[in-house]
Amino acid sequence: MAKARAALQRTAEAMPIHRDEDMEEDAEQTLDESADPLEESGRTADSDEEIEESVAEDIARFEESFSGINKRYRLINRIGEGTFSTVYKAEDLEYNNFNNSWDIDEHSNRKWASPGQRRRTSKRPHYVAIKKIYVTSSPGRILNELDLLHDLKNSEEVCPLITAFRHMDQVVAVLPYFQHRDFREYYRDMRISDMRLYFKSLFIALKSVHAKHILHRDIKPTNFLYNPEQARGVLVDFGLAEREGTDWHQCDCTLPSEERRSRIAHSHYAQTQQAGHQVSAYPKNDVRSSRRANRAGTRGFRAPEVLLKCTQQNTSIDMWSAGVILLTLLSRRFPFFHSADDIDALLEITTIFGRKKMKETSLLHGQIFETNIPSYSENGHSLEKIILWCTSRSGKDSTGAKIELEDDEKEAVEFLYRLLECDPTKRITAEEALRHPFITKAFEDEDGTSDVDIDFVG
């Protein structure tokens, strides 16, 4: 055993360490990466919750550095921390001086809640979320985020921007404080009917964002604040969002398939293949330029085309990320993908979809996918099988029959296939998703179960 290990070690040492990116790209990469979904707080805090000393100090420092902020807002607690910002819960001290059309809670309290449920009157304190954007962010990045939010101000299920202001290098955005629960509290308990509602809300948000040709780029549970009780969520954090078409360069995936096929047939690779297969090898000192593409997002939620550095990414990358959330819910595994880096991420996707699909997917973007790793089968696994396995149902039931997914789960899986479609041009759009039976049934469910009037049906 020890000997074998030593031998293994030698092999490992003999092989060169490959660095898949340049060192100078590091800084950029750090900025590409949104915070890990697991490490972010994802739940609204109650005001009576006790505050940590360090948080209190942090708040004090913030108030001190930003003169005048405590006249307008009373900072209560720190509720979230990301790569680019910290979010605080605060009481809005000047609420009554302004137009508060953004306040859906106030709105829905009147409109949605039955009189008995109404807990708070208009006398209640009004809360906001204050997003302190780190001073190390460039004005350009901040401008981008605020500009997009400004554009999206009237979009459904998108967190509206109340206001934003600057003091020296410190920029602050004020957003509504939205009651929601941490995804980790409910992801293992969601019923299919709950998922319909969750995704209905998410796709309404995405539809309105995509209608403006904006890519969110960072769809993940922590950026979709969801309140299961109200079956309502808001999409937040447009820090990585961009307009469709930004820095686009021709990628083969947008060509008509005929033309793409011809490009592939005449590619350098096709010619060397004809000349006789060579052993896979890559240049040691590669002087060619790197393929550059925006890969901002969160590990585990990046679409294949993002991982493959497609240079014409569009809004469908958000739909893939939504698919990852659905896979998480159906398999009851969070996070589903570990994706320590982009290579791992693509290989994890390969684990599911198999080599053949990944080869095709890579070719869409003009790239050759080669692997001899034995764990990846040609055709991969079906999502049904993976979900059964993840939920310990891959055996047989007491009658000896193979356990199958429930009917509504099957429907969910069918929908999941449309989201986790590796070809971005075939992936379902948010608008189409809202017409998919999996989602339209959410309306029916609501019809049947909810005890309030629904004015948008009929």
Add this chain to the structure above:
Amino acid sequence: MNSRRVPLANLQNATNSPLRAQTAGAKRSRSHASEQRDMPYGQPPPKKQMIAVDDAESTRFGLSRKSGAPPNAFQRKLEAVREVKAVPKQADKTQRTVNENLETIRQWQRHYRKMFPTFVFYFESISEDVRSKVSRQAQTLGAREVKFFSREATHVITTRPIPADSDSTGSTSSSHARGTANHNQLETKKSIFDAALQKNNNGDILSKAKELGMKIWSADKLQRMLITMFNDTGEGPDYGAPRHASAAPQSKLARQADLQTLLQNEKRNGPLDRDHSVDMVQLRGFYIYIHDMDEATKPVMVREYPKVAKKEEGKWPQFRMSGHGKCPFVEDPNHIRRLQQEQEDRPRGMKATAAPRTRAAAAMEEKRALGENNNLARRATAPAVKQEEGEAKPLDPPKVIPAKRSNTDSMPPMFGSAQASIRAMPRFAGGEPIASGIQPSNITSAIRSQMISSTAAAPGARAGHSKEVNQLKRRVLDKNNSAHSANSGQSSVMNDMRAALNQEAVQPARAAKRKAQETLGLIHEDGNQSEEERQARKAAAIRRRKPSEKELKPGYCENCREKFNDFDEHTVSRKHRKFAMSAENWQELDDLLAQLVRR
């Protein structure tokens, strides 16, 4: 002869005069005599050195050849042989002869060093490897290569016999004729080019080249010239002529020359012992390689993993044994240990199996592999488990092995993969099972989130990088708060349940509580949960009251474009403050903020 040849004629009796050489029967003028035409018009006429040129060549080659005729194969061979030997041979002669010869070669070299930058080569009927080598050498001398035949070319290099039609008139007349043609070209270059292309010269490039007045050289000739150009005559930039003129012992001089030649050769040809496998890194292990189909850009992904006996031991991402709710790609040692424990318990009593269909029992089944598509997975009865242990089915996740090597230190080092440092690491923190009641959501500090963000950039692959340090720091953090795991965010009940499932035998103290929950059928009420959860969270908050106060927050500042070790320190630095205070940096943003004023 055209006017350019005048200086030459003025010096007919000079030692190196071509006329003199001609009388010696050593004229080799076709190409070089006509070389003049290759000079772009408008350039000053060549200087006197060029006189030496033809002579230098002819002297060296000592060949009698009918002027203008292309060398035949034998002559070429002979020349090649002589050329190689030429210098050493002459070095055997008296020092005077050596110096003389060197001087002529130097003059020749000087001349062509000036000429080469004006040359534009088009290669024709030449094998690719020769072409690339020759082209590279020519380019180091300032010449250019055109990939497609056009009038831009000044020289066509071919391995085919060069058509002799115009050459048969003799070098003098031919250069006259072409000289005229060139003058015409000067005025109507394009039309002549077109005309040449339209002419029915069998469509042959060489004929066209001739029409256009381009030089046609044999590949051999160019190669010979290049060799001579690179020959050590003291003309090179690295060493001076005087050394050769010195009375140094022959052997030393020769050795020096050898070494210099060697270095020179390496400089233009690359190392002699080089073969192509050195340039390319062959993928010999298990690998993933994603590259551009036209090889225009660097590969998007390439990573190699060491060969392993069983694929389950491979460090690449694959489905692994993990508990409920956890990432299926990350191995969970606690889960495996628990399963092992159950397997051991099984034969002794029916304690474990006596448990009803709880999650524990369900989890038991999960240890079975995810079979390939349409592959029936077997039922997890006790005998089946036994059998599987020894058998290692194709797609089985690791079973006993992982628990044994859960000490990461003993793992074979992994290269190019972030997994070594990340996969399965936090969950084993402190060697302790995951405890209940820890809710880390509100204590996430900037340092943690930033470090975690950075893990995605393959920290494992970069040694000595600050990310690596972050990674280490993070591990320390994880060790300190041993209760944290990437997945510890569930409610206390959930955690208790998981702890119960994971630590059946290890934590008897929990048994009572667990029993109680099991009797509840492991169903928890929402209200129940949140109450308990809140308490647990408070307890956790108290436990964590003393955070290590001065935590450095490393990061990157987009505005100063630099990395920093501590956020607080950086943001008060002079550079950063300067940026913050400059109004022009904020103009555009302020314009937008003006629209966002609360109304």
